[in-house]
Amino acid sequence: MAERPIVIYGDPVLRETAKPVEEFNQDVKDLVSNLVDTLKKAKGLGLAASQIGAAKPVFVIDLSAVDINQSLKVFINPEIVEASDQEVEMEEGCLSFPDMYLKITRPERVRVRAMDLDGKEFEIEADGLAARAIQHEFDHTQGSLFIDRISPMTRTLIRGRLRKLAAAS
Numbered sequence: 016m017a018e019r020p021i022v023i024y025g026d027p028v029l030r031e032t033a034k035p036v037e038e039f040n041q042d043v044k045d046l047v048s049n050l051v052d053t054l055k056k057a058k059g060l061g062l063a064a065s066q067i068g069a070a071k072p073v074f075v076i077d078l079s080a081v082d083i084n085q086s087l088k089v090f091i092n093p094e095i096v097e098a099s100d101q102e103v104e105m106e107e108g109c110l111s112f113p114d115m116y117l118k119i120t121r122p123e124r125v126r127v128r129a130m131d132l133d134g135k136e137f138e139i140e141a142d143g144l145a146a147r148a149i150q151h152e153f154d155h156t157q158g159s160l161f162i163d164r165i166s167p168m169t170r171t172l173i174r175g176r177l178r179k180l181a182a183a184s
């Protein structure tokens with residue numbers, strides 16, 4: 016196992032914008048393997064590289080705990096190429112914000128283009144929880160966080176909790 020500590024809100028690495036991965040070398044394989052181990056240990060649905068301190072456009076999604084037909088997927092240099100006009104509100108959590116769940120509105124369906132560990136491009140369409148998880152993790156690769164998508168009123172309500180998280184990180 017090569018899990019790494021999960022970076023908590025307040026750490027500037029979560030706000031870094033990542034340059035594309037150009038070489039699909041052992042470093043990238045190690046990064047993905049660390050992501051997978053860390054995600055499994057945390058029993059989360061998804062984890063982005065910035066959350067273990069590496070500002071790279073890489074994330075993993077594992078919905079196998081909630082959907083038996085799903086397996087772990089790796090996304091490198093992801094792009095959202097299409098998003099449905101229809102949006103849905105869903106409660107989201109984030110491993111970098113322990114015990115914080117927020118209702119976030121996002122497109123119901125997305126089409127994503129990304130590369131796998133061998134640098135091979137693929138495209139998938141996702142809806143429901145998978146679309147949700149992909150969009151959340153994609154945001155991380157852009158230095159964006161789910162708290163950027165809440166209303167000013169909700170932001171005011173959680174201001175104290177955010178401050179505490181940032182102070183402890």
Ligand code: NI
Pocket residue numbers: 108109110111151152155
């Ligand atoms: Ni997150």
